[in-house]
Amino acid sequence: MSIGYVTIGAHDVEAALPFFDSTLGALGWARSEPFPGWAFYGPKDGEPCLGICRPYDGEAPRAGNGIMVAFKAETQDQVKAAHTAALSAGGSDEGGPGFRPPEATSGFYAAYFRDPVGNKYCVYLAS
Secondary structure, eight states, X not given: OOOOEEEEEOSOHHHHHHHHHHHHHTTTOEEEOSSTTEEEEEOTTOXXXXXXXXXXXXXXXXXXXXXXXXXXXXXXXXXXXXXXXXXXXXXXXXXXXXXXXXXXXXXXXXXXXXXXXXXXXXXXXXX
């Protein structure tokens, strides 16, 4: 079994698109809009993907406490580019690109940020 997709709530899907276009575009992901009010982003092979939509219950979207979506990068440059794109598109910094733990010189290389709604993301490369 594997994850097929994850959805993230947005106040205004159209207004959220520039953030996700630039951030996920830095990872080589592309947007599709299969039906009105939804946008999906994914790699060329199609899975897994991230869906952006208004919450089904009609309530305002809220960031989950302790929930984070992590995207696997292919290079350190992709990690840096995605983090830079996220911040340039209105996201907030939760930890700049670098090895974790900070004193490491190899292994887990990651960056953390939040989207304008407050959802937390990681872009990482594990070696």
